[in-house]
Amino acid sequence: MQSGKVALGFRQSGSHRIVDLAECHVITPELFSLLAPLRRLLRSQSGRWAVDIELTQGDQGIDCGLRNFAMDGLEATEAVLEFAQAHSLARVTVDLGYxxxxxxxxxxxxxxxxxxxxxxxxxxxxxATLDGEAALVAAAREWLAASEIVADLFAGLGTFAFSLAGKVAAYEASRDAHLVCRLAAARSLPSLESHHRDLFRNPLQPEELSRFDGVLLDPPRAGAREQVAHLARSAVDRVVYISCNPASWAKDARTLVDGGFRLAELRPVGQFRWSTHVELASLFLR
Ligand SMILES: C[S@@+](CC[C@H](N)C(=O)[O-])C[C@H]1O[C@@H](n2cnc3c(N)ncnc32)[C@H](O)[C@@H]1O
Incomplete structure (x- = not known):
């Protein structure tokens, strides 16, 4: 955004350039319909800003997060509130670095x-998408249907943990995600326990893993080198590995195979349409 001129869209592949979106067949129509009003809102701000916008469809409507957005003074605050009200947004958050x-x-x-x-x-x-999520969850449910107690590693808010049939112990490093998972489990799913834990620095040890008859892991792009090394040395015989990065998945898969696992099934999930990005759902057994 530069003195009244706004480019609103995604970054061009391999570049910092923002491609100003005229149409988009990847995001949902509900999210796309917010882009014109967002352009108007951004235009009302003075100065040169690179604003990060995050839009999420929650149960109550669209959650809109604005980062590096200068909401200075009463007029700017009122403009944001009017924007939120006019478009029945579920939430607006502003992050100025604090x-x-x-x-x-x-x-x-x-x-x-x-x-x-x-x-x-x-x-x-x-x-990223509800149908991508459904495909990944369906694979996990199918592969862990007979498991009585499952560890969900890198659990986030509990995308998998709340969907699995047996008892689940969820492990997650983000405190916010862990706390909301714990709260929702206490209210609605007592068979789910949520643990706050950094699995890079403090991965589950082979003896801790021995109480699980299934382990699901869904690490960030870097993979889960330390945790997978412990899994390879554990007594666990069923691992469901969900990955957003085939390169780190391949390295971790090597460790599991060297530890006696075989890759029983692999399902690519094209969660990001018209991109080369692919998610993997995989089942390792021994
Ligand atoms: C790819 S996301 C998966 C989240 C969840 N499974 C889902 O499907 O919504 C990876 C998760 O790993 C968490 N994470 C990142 N580094 C971690 C670490 N060192 N230890 C534990 N969790 C970590 C992130 O906060 C994030 O929730």
């Missing part, structure tokens, strides 16, 4: 995971 500040949230925002409403912390990780 964390997300909620400026509009008539009702607490939730997302429903496995039938359970879970509070949505601003900026929390969610799978």
């Amino acid at each position: 964390g997300s500040e909620t400026v509009w949230e008539p009702e607490p925002v939730t997302v429903t995971l496995g039938g359970v409403a879970v509070s949505l912390p601003p900026g929390a990780f969610l799978q």
